[in-house]
Amino acid sequence: MSTSLLGRPEFKDLLVKVAGLDNDKGDERLKHIVQRVAEHICSVIEEFDVSPSEFWSAMAYLTELGQANEVGLLVPGLGIETFLDMRMDEAERKAGLEGGTPRTIEGPLYIAGAPLSKGEARLDQDPEQGEVLFMQGVVTDKTGKPIAGAVVDVWHANTKGGYSFFDPSQSQYNLRRRIETDAEGRYRFRSILPAGYACPPNGSTQKLLDAIGRHGHRPAHIHFFVTAPNYRKLTTQINIDGDEYLHDDFAFATRDELIPPVARHTDADAINAKGLNEPFSEITFNFVLHREADALPDTIVERPHAEAA
Numbered sequence: 416m417s418t419s420l421l422g423r424p425e426f427k428d429l430l431v432k433v434a435g436l437d438n439d440k441g442d443e444r445l446k447h448i449v450q451r452v453a454e455h456i457c458s459v460i461e462e463f464d465v466s467p468s469e470f471w472s473a474m475a476y477l478t479e480l481g482q483a484n485e486v487g488l489l490v491p492g493l494g495i496e497t498f499l500d501m502r503m504d505e506a507e508r509k510a511g512l513e514g515g516t517p518r519t520i521e522g523p524l525y526i527a528g529a530p531l532s533k534g535e536a537r538l539d540q541d542p543e544q545g546e547v548l549f550m551q552g553v554v555t556d557k558t559g560k561p562i563a564g565a566v567v568d569v570w571h572a573n574t575k576g577g578y579s580f581f582d583p584s585q586s587q588y589n590l591r592r593r594i595e596t597d598a599e600g601r602y603r604f605r606s607i608l609p610a611g612y613a614c615p616p617n618g619s620t621q622k623l624l625d626a627i628g629r630h631g632h633r634p635a636h637i638h639f640f641v642t643a644p645n646y647r648k649l650t651t652q653i654n655i656d657g658d659e660y661l662h663d664d665f666a667f668a669t670r671d672e673l674i675p676p677v678a679r680h681t682d683a684d685a686i687n688a689k690g691l692n693e694p695f696s697e698i699t700f701n702f703v704l705h706r707e708a709d710a711l712p713d714t715i716v717e718r719p720h721a722e723a724a
């Protein structure tokens with residue numbers, strides 16, 4: 416008889432029953448996944464001699480995490496959302512897809528249905544003061560051919576690190592827009608430079624991070640979905656260069672190719688030409704999409720989103 420409980424026939428029998436593998440109903444793949452999840456949990460309990468009290472404190476934590484609606488925050492914090500990206504990258508690499516704008520995590524704060532405009536948009540609709548940011552670029556295929564009619568769906572935080580819908584001080588869809596590229600594949604927008612932000616300091620995610628000696632900060636960034644018919648959806652972000660957490664993102668989303676230079680304009684003529692009174696920043700960033708192809712994992716990820724009111 417094995418000295419480990421996990422190797423004993425009665426434990427194996429228990430897992431078979433737990434996962435419903437001894438019946439012919441239900442979903443076969445799910446049964447095997449449930450079996451493995453249960454097995455792994457028991458294995459961790461064995462390996463670390465987890466006491467019943469420790470186990471139940473972990474269950475209480477998961478309950479609290481769900482009730483606080485922070486599952487979408489802990490998942491990137493544990494690197495699992497990045498792992499999903501790594502798997503998608505690997506599947507594309509094996510299928511011969513190289514180059515293109517790298518993907519990075521979506522995060523939990525997307526809201527569908529932002530106002531749609533052609534060619535250009537202004538994102539900052541609230542009176543908040545912040546350094547003006549102009550961002551522009553072209554959406555192309557891998558050969559550099561512009562893609563007209565692509566949709567650049569952009570969302571970012573304000574100067575305090577808050578997102579509209581989640582931050583009640585902001586109006587609906589503030590700092591959220593969809594921009595359809597023009598005939599030359601171009602998009603451009605005016606906004607304000609976002610600030611980085613951190614997990615809620617008293618929240619469940621931060622509680623775990625504290626317990627393992629980690630911070631919960633994200634560097635300043637701007638999120639994008641870029642879509643076009645017959646192309647693979649791109650989910651990505653750009654980082655604002657110079658942020659102290661640029662290479663220390665708690666959500667592991669920074670990628671070197673997604674840190675475009677930020678041009679800061681302090682010249683009076685440049686400021687006047689934009690009709691401004693203060694220095695401003697400018698970012699140029701082109702998005703390169705892959706054509707859709709058979710036998711590749713779907714880049715359209717089904718996940719629950721908060722709904723616009």
Ligand SMILES: [Fe+2]
Pocket residue numbers: 522524572636638
């Ligand atoms: Fe974000």
